Amino acid sequence: MNKIKIENDIIVESNLNQKVRLSFLEKSQDFMVNKIVIDLLEDTNLEIEYNNENALKLDILIRVAEGVTAKVQEFRNGNLMKIQYRYELDNHSFLNIQKFHHMNGMKELDTIYLNGHNSKIDYTLKTISKVREKYDITVYHEGKNTESMIRTNGVNLLDGSLDFHITGIVPNGKTGAKLDQKNRIINLNNQKCSIHPNLFIDEYDVVANHSAWIGKFREDELFYLESRGLSETLAMNLLVKGFLLSNLELSNKRKEELVSIINQYWR
Amino acid sequence: MHTLKIEHLTVEVENKIILKDFNLEIKSGEIHAIMGPNGTGKSTLSKVIMGYPGYHILEGTITYDDTIMNDLSVDKRAKLGLFLGMQMPLEIEGVTNADFLRSALNEKEKENFHLMKFIKKLDATVESLDMEKEMIHRGVNVGFSGGERKKNEILQMYMLEPTCVLLDEIDSGLDVDSLRIVGNHVMKYFKKEEPAVLLITHYQRLLEYIKPTHIHVMVDGSIVKSGDYDLVKEIETFGYDKFKKNGTHIIEEMKTHE
Numbered sequence: 001m002n003k004i005k006i007e008n009d010i011i012v013e014s015n016l017n018q019k020v021r022l023s024f025l026e027k028s029q030d031f032m033v034n035k036i037v038i039d040l041l042e043d044t045n046l047e048i049e050y051n052n053e054n055a056l057k058l059d060i061l062i063r064v065a066e067g068v069t070a071k072v073q074e075f076r077n078g079n080l081m082k083i084q085y086r087y088e089l090d091n092h093s094f095l096n097i098q099k100f101h102h103m104n105g106m107k108e109l110d111t112i113y114l115n116g117h118n119s120k121i122d123y124t125l126k127t128i129s130k131v132r133e134k135y136d137i138t139v140y141h142e143g144k145n146t147e148s149m150i151r152t153n154g155v156n157l158l159d160g161s162l163d164f165h166i167t168g169i170v171p172n173g174k175t176g177a178k179l180d181q182k183n184r185i186i187n188l189n190n191q192k193c194s195i196h197p198n199l200f201i202d203e204y205d206v207v208a209n210h211s212a213w214i215g216k217f218r219e220d221e222l223f224y225l226e227s228r229g230l231s232e233t234l235a236m237n238l239l240v241k242g243f244l245l246s247n248l249e250l251s252n253k254r255k256e257e258l259v260s261i262i263n264q265y266w267r
Numbered sequence: 268m269h270t271l272k273i274e275h276l277t278v279e280v281e282n283k284i285i286l287k288d289f290n291l292e293i294k295s296g297e298i299h300a301i302m303g304p305n306g307t308g309k310s311t312l313s314k315v316i317m318g319y320p321g322y323h324i325l326e327g328t329i330t331y332d333d334t335i336m337n338d339l340s341v342d343k344r345a346k347l348g349l350f351l352g353m354q355m356p357l358e359i360e361g362v363t364n365a366d367f368l369r370s371a372l373n374e375k376e377k378e379n380f381h382l383m384k385f386i387k388k389l390d391a392t393v394e395s396l397d398m399e400k401e402m403i404h405r406g407v408n409v410g411f412s413g414g415e416r417k418k419n420e421i422l423q424m425y426m427l428e429p430t431c432v433l434l435d436e437i438d439s440g441l442d443v444d445s446l447r448i449v450g451n452h453v454m455k456y457f458k459k460e461e462p463a464v465l466l467i468t469h470y471q472r473l474l475e476y477i478k479p480t481h482i483h484v485m486v487d488g489s490i491v492k493s494g495d496y497d498l499v500k501e502i503e504t505f506g507y508d509k510f511k512k513n514g515t516h517i518i519e520e521m522k523t524h525e
Binding site for chain 1: 317321340342344345346357359367374
């Protein structure tokens with residue numbers, strides 16, 4: 001698998017084949033952040049791993065070439081991070097994004113441009129929020145027959161607060177678009193969390209759905225698991241694992257790592 | 268020998284009294300079927316025995332062997348040997364059946380848990396219940412039909428080997444074939460393990476497969492009549508109306524007596 005490993009603001013490892021091109025742009029004069037461009041040129045999988053001890057700012061552009069199907073998985077662990085992504089998808093391309101975050105603070109702005117006709121994105125974000133986290137994800141359906149599925153799931157605990165702002169935009173004339181949002185926050189510390197699901201649609205030929213849910217795990221779910229002999233902590237552990245690991249396609253090694261992170265809190 | 272004993276149980280749910288001075292004793296090797304019209308408190312009974320949160324016991328006791336369970340947590344009741352097969356088993360996304368069962372058995376058997384033994388038994392039971400093998404790797408009850416959910420409850424019962432089984436309308440949502448499979452499996456388990464069984468149902472058809480040793484008619488939160496299988500025929504002939512009138516009468520009498 002193609003892999004990029006970033007520690008603090010340095011790329012410490014990049015093991016890439018010809019299907020992925022990595023380039024660096026000079027630091028933006030305005031924000032003084034590192035800019036990285038990743039071009040996905042052929043069908044491929046890419047893993048990006050972030051480990052940062054210091055606060056980190058990054059600006060990343062991911063471009064998916066025409067007809068390419070790609071999966072990009074991200075695993076973040078560490079200190080405060082401010083990150084800005086721009087995704088650009090060409091005609092008939094499909095991008096599957098899977099992110100798992102375990103950070104001490106996160107601010108992320110993702111802008112997704114479905115520029116090409118029949119381009120499609122399936123985006124999954126899973127996070128354990130223990131400080132303040134804010135995600136702003138906007139999808140522009142610029143081509144015809146484009147599809148977006150945005151799935152954001154967070155467990156909020158300790159001193160965390162979590163905000164999801166998810167926006168889908170379809171301009172007039174961009175027919176055949178399908179938009180779907182599934183946003184859910186399990187709020188375990190009763191601090192303020194919010195979900196803002198927005199759909200701005202200026203076209204009739206569109207299918208759009210969104211769901212937003214903030215709360216604890218349902219009492220019935222815990223009862224069901226506990227009625228089979230699982231303690232409350234173990235039942236929570238299973239529910240959190242199910243919530244945070246579903247929709248992620250993980251290798252056994254990576255799954256073990258993520259399970260051990262979850263077990264830090266619920267064991 | 269195990270005994271589930273319910274004495275003078277009065278239960279309140281959302282400021283409404285659902286069970287009134289309810290009494291019942293079930294021993295190992297006995298199947299007690301509770302029948303009654305909708306909204307009479309049958310499901311409340313099974314849930315309160317299992318310790319469902321929000322159901323308040325105002326009076327009375329629920330005892331399993333020597334343990335008073337009134338204040339016992341749900342998982343501890345399960346560890347004593349109780350199992351509740353639910354009327355509407357929940358979907359739990361992301362938690363696979365296999366993980367769920369492995370965790371539950373691991374918790375029960377601790378160091379005696381053997382993975383290979385678990386897998387063998389699971390595979391054999393899945394096949395015997397005529398379930399799709401891949402269902403075991405799907406989220407708990409996710410995308411399952413009504414019949415598949417009920418079979419999944421029976422699968423869990425077989426895997427966890429409870430000594431006291433509470434089955435809340437295990438026949439609802441089952442087609443003829445699934446009813447036969449589920450009914451026969453409950454009986455097979457009963458003959459092998461001889462648990463104490465509380466069976467809640469509206470209909471006689473389940474009793475063609477599961478043969479109760481005792482029948483009770485429940486109306487307005489209390490048992491109004493108990494008997495043997497002949498009582499089922501009486502219900503089939505006259506419906507519950509007859510018992511409703513009698514039940515109201517009995518409860519009124521009880522109140523007057525107090």
